[in-house]
Amino acid sequence: MPPTWPPPGCALPERRAPRASSPSSSPTIRPSGRTAYAVGLDGPASISTIAADLAAAGYDVPALPDPAVVMRQLEDGEAVAELPLAAYRDLFARLPRDFAAAVEAAWGPPEADPAVRDGAFRLAVLRAGNLAVAVQPDRGSRTDRAGDYHDPNLAPRHGYVAFYLWLRHALKVDAMIHLGTHGTLEWLPGKAIALSATCVPRVLAGALPVVYPFIVNNPGEAAQAKRRIGALTLGHLTPPLTTAGTHGATAEIETLLDEFAGAQTLDGRRAGRLADAILDKARDSGLADDCGLSADLSREESLARLDAWICDVKDMRIGDGLHVYGRAPAPHLSDGTLDAICGAAGADRDHVRTALGASADAERHGLLAALDGRFVAPGPAGAPTRGRLDVLPTGRNLYTVDPRQVPTRTAWELGRRTADEVIARYLQDHGDWPRRIVLDLWGSATMRTGGDDFAQALALIGARPVWDTTSARVSGTEILTLAALGRPRIDVTLRISGLFRDVFETQIALFDDAVSRIAARTEEGPDENPLIEARGEARIFGAAPGAYGIGLAHKVVTGAWTDHADFGRHYLSASAHAYGAGQDGAAAPEALAARVAGADAFVHVQDLAGQDLLDAGAFAEHEGGFAAAAALTGNRPALYHVDATRGGEAKVRTLGEEIARVVRGRASNPRWLAGQMRHGHRGAAEIAETIGNLLAMAATSGEVGDRQFDQLFDATLGDDAVRTFMVEANPAATRAAAWSFSEALRRGLWISRRNSVAAGLAELMEQAA
Known part of the structure; x- marks a missing residue:
């Protein structure tokens, strides 16, 4: 069976319908508090910029509301499209018999689906002229999203099937922009390559052209989208980078270490007092445990190890916000990325700056060319921070490595x-x-x-x-x-x-x-x-x-x-x-x-x-x-x-050392948190994701200590500014974050140093409901 989209280097024929009358859709992904969550991408902001680019290119797409409003309408059921049950049954009956039987065996009759109300499937869709912004439904149970995500045997539920039937047969879209890394369509049951007419991705998407903006440093999952849904994967930039620097107790100890270095040659007595103060501060703040200061180390060895650990964390590369598709980061946000790329590749800084700057236009033009059915130049996937300058500019149709040349x-x-x-x-x-x-x-x-x-x-x-x-x-x-x-x-x-x-x-x-x-x-x-x-x-x-x-x-x-x-x-x-x-x-x-x-x-x-x-x-x-x-x-x-x-x-x-390093250097870092707070709904989801992942690491590995939970709580929900931001920007993500901390307390994975934390978390979950 031929793929639903040409391989790199091929072109689609020009569309027969003019731009003003050709609808397209842009589905996003929806775990809890994570609507429009895509790796490294501000999905809500990218929806708005893509809509603006489509309008500028002549598509009948009016200006969208503020991204926060769009997210609220999609999440709260204010933006809805319907597919009547009768129409669904008619379309469902035309699908391969074995697939239909598998859906009904797993989920029962269509009217039992949670998306059905008043005799119709209610789908989260915002119409804007000839653009439909839609949320990809849960593939399976909402209570087991992660478990269902990659299940090779589980048929999708009726509401998921209804969504793709609605796109193709009710809305009759010409193309689907699958926004961000990554969705569930390409992971549905069926063959890994050369899909047949009965493989589920093929059953649902048919020959619908799929244009898939994909983070450029993820070649594996981009290849999966190509293999299984025939997607044209358009590489996009990774988030801007910065260095972690120091903050809190780490910054205080760094200052004391600088004083100690100066005092060693000028005032030995003062240097001794400073050394004792540094080690006391390190023990009180937990830094001594983080960098493995043991009782058998001399004072000089302890100070040297502490200094090396702080330097390591200080130089750590962390994200500074998220990428917005087709838009260049502000000039002051590009410096950290330039440092990382030039340091890895030994490249000319002006050359890299030009290539990064060209990526925004290339992303926009690549998307429009794909929707026009024009040729989109192929480009390699890879990490520019590992010396892969050939992945720049982004906006090209991603391809990966020749496996026969590995390693x-x-x-x-x-x-x-x-x-x-x-x-x-x-x-x-x-x-x-x-x-x-x-x-x-x-x-x-x-x-x-x-x-x-x-x-x-x-x-x-x-x-x-x-x-x-x-x-x-x-x-x-x-x-x-x-x-x-x-x-x-x-x-x-x-x-x-x-x-x-x-x-x-x-x-x-x-x-x-x-x-x-x-x-x-x-x-x-x-x-x-x-x-x-x-x-x-x-x-x-x-x-x-x-x-x-x-x-x-x-x-x-x-x-x-x-x-x-x-x-x-x-x-x-x-x-x-x-x-x-x-x-x-x-x-x-x-x-x-x-x-x-x-x-x-x-x-x-x-x-x-x-x-x-x-x-x-x-x-x-x-x-x-x-x-x-x-x-x-x-x-x-x-x-x-x-x-x-x-x-x-x-x-x-x-593993324990790395967890401590990441919590200090990135997760509890005001610099990283400020970067996420620039991105509203999506940034709040990223903060909640980190909190949930610390819980998962604690539960599975046993390598997370109380101090790591304390640090992350104090920097996020324990901080007035961050907590207020999260409640206002993304209440669902706030609830998810509060639940993660509460679950850590309930399971004995975290013994907080403050007795009031549990009650405060319960109150916050009610406030954000």
Whole structure:
């Protein structure tokens, strides 16, 4: 079956209808308090700018109300379109019989759907001339949104089906602008590629052209949208970046450290008093715990470690607000992004400034060209902060890496060095070589970096890629001798994401082959080669074929868990399908449990500047989920979060260290909060998201302390200005944030230093209702 949209480089024929009479739709995503939530994008503001650009291009689109008004109308049921039940039944009867049966088996008759009132489906739609701004309905149950998001078997509910039937048959749109990363349409049941007429995305969207503004640094999920809904994915800029700087106790201690440095050469007695004051302040504020100051360290060692930790946090790259599609950030907001890109690529600052400035026009023109059915130039997806200047300007039709070239030569060098850093940190912490490591691989990260993380896996087992000299494609691996390696080999287990499974089949086979050859080198002995002891065992695990994600976050946000072991069981169940070694996705729960139980360390590599482990629930699902699974087996492996955001250097931190760093440096930072507050409804949702993700990380990993909750509460709902902003800008997000803090208290994950917090949260939830 041909795709519903041409691949990059092709053009659609000119539309037969003039612009003024051609309706289009722009659906957004709706979790709790998160209407129009898209990664890195201010969806509400982008809706307004897109509408203005359409009007300027000759479309019959009047000016929209203020974004806050649009969001209120969509969320409160003031903006509604209807599809009568009778019309729905008629359209539903024309759909493939097996699909219709699956919908009814899962959800019952259409009149039972919560979107049906007075004999019609009520859909959240705001009409503005020939533009319809619509909220994509929940795919499944509102109480289990996260769990339903990537379910490969669950048919969408009637209200979801009705929405797409209404778009195509009632409104009869010419095109759909799917605003932001990412929705649920491309994750519905069916084949991963080459969809048939009975695959659900094809059933619902048909041949409807899908124009999909997508954050430029997410190639994996952009590829999913291309493969499964034929989307033309238009890359857009990431949010502006800045450095974290210092604030609160960190800023006070930084000032004292500067005074101490000056006093050391002038007044030794005063320097001693300052040193004591610094360490007292560090203990009182929790900074001593954050940076690992132990009683056996000398005063000088403690001060040096504290100074290094503050410098590390101070230089951390954080987002400064959000991107608005087709609009350039204010000049003063571009400096941090320029610093990050030029620092990574060593590029000329004026050249990068020009490329960034051209992105706004390119995004606008790309969208209009797509709606006109004109050619949209292809452009690579990737992270400009990792040296990928070729992704600028944005506004082009995204394409990704050639999987046959992964890992690239550059990625191999970076991955090899990162493997050495992980080993060095483990040696420092434990005094011995690690024998077994579980490495967490995400498809999008592998695409962005050219395979840094996969290269790390090869380096750890003692293999290196071999490239074809003419094509740069990886043709195999060379097994390094123990003499060349200079250390024992490490037995590596890969936990791969669903996108990695779908895209990197060659790498799965490559790793599997290298493992088999290394395990056969029995002359090396098990002390130097632990793979010998487990010859033939599966070492690559992930979700079932066709499934994506782990789905742990929904347990947290719905409160549907009893104890920590629930998360461990869920992780093991969601990850228990083996790949490689002839397994091809076969269920192997005992094999996975054995690998988890025997692991010395777990490693997750983060490659994106401006992103951290409290940005999305997936980090808690993977890192926290593994911690829970290991605890269930009686194991307590080291948990390492590798910061590879600066490309040439990697910093290995424990999971606890990274959480503390992110809470201090970004989540409780007035600079980051001010950036989100510039974006009203969407910014409030981002703040609530961070709070919810801290709860998820606490529940799953056990690595979040009371101080982290205290810091985040004091900076958000405990701060008069931030709390007032959230209540006014997004009451639903305020309720979600208050619920997260309340749930942490109720579950014993947080013991607040103030007794009044629980009552204040309950009152706030009522106020924001």
